[in-house]
Amino acid sequence: MTLSASKEALKKYFGYDTFRPMQAEIIEQVYQGKDALVLMPTGGGKSLCYQIPAITLPGAAVVVSPLISLMKDQVEGLRANGVRAAFLNSSLSEMEQRQVEDAFFNGELDLLYVSPEKLVSQNFIPLLKRASINLFAIDEAHCISAWGHDFRPEYTQMRFLKAEFKDVPVIALTATADKLTRKDIISQLKLKEPRTFIASFDRPNLSLEVRPGQRRREQIIRFIQKRPKQPGIIYCLSRKSTESLAEKLREAGIDAAHYHAGMDAGERTKVQEDFTNDNTLVICATVAFGMGIDKSNIRWVIHYNLPKNIESYYQEIGRAGRDGAKADTLLFYSYQDVMMLEDILKQNESDMLDVKIAKLERMRQYAEAVGCRRRILLSYFSEDVHEDCGNCDICKNPPKAFDGAVIAQKALSAIYRLRQSVGMTTVIDVLRGSGKKEMFERGYHEIKTYGAGRDIPFLEWQHYLLQLLNYGYIEIAHDQNGVVKLTPASRRVLFENEKVQLVRFATIKERQQADKAKAKQGAKPQRVRDELFEKLRQLRKQLAQERGVPPYIVFNDATLEEMAAVRPMADEEMKNISGVGERKLQLYGSYFIDAIIEFVGAAGSHGKTSTYQVTYEMYQRGLSVEEIARKRQAPPSTIYSHLAILYEQGRDIALEEMVSPAEVDKVLKCLRYLQEPYKLKDIYDYLGEQVPYHRIRLALAYGKREGPSTGSG
Numbered sequence: 001m002t003l004s005a006s007k008e009a010l011k012k013y014f015g016y017d018t019f020r021p022m023q024a025e026i027i028e029q030v031y032q033g034k035d036a037l038v039l040m041p042t043g044g045g046k047s048l049c050y051q052i053p054a055i056t057l058p059g060a061a062v063v064v065s066p067l068i069s070l071m072k073d074q075v076e077g078l079r080a081n082g083v084r085a086a087f088l089n090s091s092l093s094e095m096e097q098r099q100v101e102d103a104f105f106n107g108e109l110d111l112l113y114v115s116p117e118k119l120v121s122q123n124f125i126p127l128l129k130r131a132s133i134n135l136f137a138i139d140e141a142h143c144i145s146a147w148g149h150d151f152r153p154e155y156t157q158m159r160f161l162k163a164e165f166k167d168v169p170v171i172a173l174t175a176t177a178d179k180l181t182r183k184d185i186i187s188q189l190k191l192k193e194p195r196t197f198i199a200s201f202d203r204p205n206l207s208l209e210v211r212p213g214q215r216r217r218e219q220i221i222r223f224i225q226k227r228p229k230q231p232g233i234i235y236c237l238s239r240k241s242t243e244s245l246a247e248k249l250r251e252a253g254i255d256a257a258h259y260h261a262g263m264d265a266g267e268r269t270k271v272q273e274d275f276t277n278d279n280t281l282v283i284c285a286t287v288a289f290g291m292g293i294d295k296s297n298i299r300w301v302i303h304y305n306l307p308k309n310i311e312s313y314y315q316e317i318g319r320a321g322r323d324g325a326k327a328d329t330l331l332f333y334s335y336q337d338v339m340m341l342e343d344i345l346k347q348n349e350s351d352m353l354d355v356k357i358a359k360l361e362r363m364r365q366y367a368e369a370v371g372c373r374r375r376i377l378l379s380y381f382s383e384d385v386h387e388d389c390g391n392c393d394i395c396k397n398p399p400k401a402f403d404g405a406v407i408a409q410k411a412l413s414a415i416y417r418l419r420q421s422v423g424m425t426t427v428i429d430v431l432r433g434s435g436k437k438e439m440f441e442r443g444y445h446e447i448k449t450y451g452a453g454r455d456i457p458f459l460e461w462q463h464y465l466l467q468l469l470n471y472g473y474i475e476i477a478h479d480q481n482g483v484v485k486l487t488p489a490s491r492r493v494l495f496e497n498e499k500v501q502l503v504r505f506a507t508i509k510e511r512q513q514a515d516k517a518k519a520k521q522g523a524k525p526q527r528v529r530d531e532l533f534e535k536l537r538q539l540r541k542q543l544a545q546e547r548g549v550p551p552y553i554v555f556n557d558a559t560l561e562e563m564a565a566v567r568p569m570a571d572e573e574m575k576n577i578s579g580v581g582e583r584k585l586q587l588y589g590s591y592f593i594d595a596i597i598e599f600v601g602a603a604g605s606h607g608k609t610s611t612y613q614v615t616y617e618m619y620q621r622g623l624s625v626e627e628i629a630r631k632r633q634a635p636p637s638t639i640y641s642h643l644a645i646l647y648e649q650g651r652d653i654a655l656e657e658m659v660s661p662a663e664v665d666k667v668l669k670c671l672r673y674l675q676e677p678y679k680l681k682d683i684y685d686y687l688g689e690q691v692p693y694h695r696i697r698l699a700l701a702y703g704k705r706e707g708p709s710t711g712s713g
């Protein structure tokens, strides 16, 4: 098997032109019959590494996957692309299982997904022996290792594969595996001279942002309002807060639901399904949410609280933007969160407590970083990065270092005068000369530093105090309700004039001004999700509903974005859109082409020449449909649909030359027996495949313009 065959399949079934880094090499390895271990981040494109060989090689691939819901999604997605795939697991009845097994043994499948339990069950192995298998793919392979974070005992029984099927390559795939786990996967599966492929864990389409955790709800509401109609997840620490946050969001007119492990299974499934189908856009959830969903068009993820380590954080934000289109992530950070998490760890985990605390500490450092955040993340995962990313808050808004001695002195002296007996918020309130009742009740308004830092906003003070904390000028007494204390270093600042460097972030106003200046210089325009995108999104939703599949199975967001930008109006153009393979072109192409033509046509009525207009002019000049199609490099079916729409718009089209009154009559009559919205395919079938598609279309146009009755009874 050759690389060109794999590229052909990539285009034909998935509609993509090029492989991502490593995909081609991994596929090549499988073609050579060799084993491989593949490490790629979530959304990196692991599936294609075994799906392409499965499709192109004779026989079928057996894919082991631990999550039933993921299996179903994968199979659904493959079938939508015209790939012959099925799954076997306990969610199927005996009868259904038998049918799938038959299809498998009769060579009617390219991919068979099975649960690990099924694979290792006694009666399945002899069955496997009878089939022609081109490859075993072990997904989520870290489950095999007790070192991994998701150990599954059934996985360890799969060592028999290499013994029983000596010549069948095995490819193990995972998104999370440290060195120990990697070694374990290779030895447990008894892989033979495997090559290990480690892709970059970078997800450049995810923006990274950290904000101080003040007034989180207001900030979240504004964040969501700026992203209308975009699905997203907000992760909260407690079940209760998922509920109360969702309620607050609903009060603000945002369509939000909550999700946590304390709800009953039915409710949880409902919430998950509504989210998958874009019926609910915002989910406030504990981290239990997201494990088993394959939704590729999640556009943003917010962490209401600090995650307990960088691994979890990266995995959770990784659920956004799996389709490769731009997605945003936002983490709220407050010192209280760190203390709370530490308490929780200490109460619940006696095992490896030190390691867990150290991991939390790394998470805190990430949140407080003043350098490119992506570099910090990637270096945490042992990746060498030499450049700043340009897509994190620090890169976009680099802090400026300045002599912070005066600010530090003000803060430290306030803490001193407050007798080191209050928490951070009160220190800032005093510095800012707050009018809160507490200030007067406790006599804080008489302290010398009261109001000494009035000119600096609250959030900025918070940044400075955090920096002082990081540099060791102050500390927080966790055992005394988090009061702020001085340290030996603070005395040097107060009494020996020690220099303190602080960094300052641009204010929102400054940032807005900078953005404006950039826009004036003609900086790269951001890809906007315009009206057409919205129209295509609606169409996608409608088609998905009709077919009972999630919208992203029809097309993913990246594909829709490209369509909205390129505006393909003929099959040939549509084929060039990334994500449009043969099957989807056939199933959905004409719907989207029509929508685009309609949109462009409407826009054309104020100025630009629409594609209809071009067709219409040629038509008026007496060209035949075939000639127009050739000139416009579009299939005749597209020209017919132009003519149909032109006719509907009241233009002078000689419809009767293209479709007979009898046929119009037949088509319009049969509508009575079909359900709206009418699908060409249904009409075609209903009429016994006697009336070709383009004539059905013209007949419908007639019906739309002249009314449903054709006058002949």
Ligand code: ADP
Binding pocket: 016, 017, 018, 019, 020, 023, 040, 041, 042, 043, 044, 045, 046, 047, 048, 296, 322, 323, 324, 556, 578
């Ligand atoms: P993983 O299993 O690693 O989490 P997937 O295999 O689900 O990731 O792929 C993530 C997304 O990237 C999918 O929408 C997939 O169609 C897309 N994708 C994979 N390979 C390519 C490619 N070569 N070109 C364009 N898109 C791709």
Ligand code: ZN
Binding pocket: 371, 372, 373, 374, 375, 388, 389, 390, 391, 392, 393, 394, 395
């Ligand atoms: Zn950066």
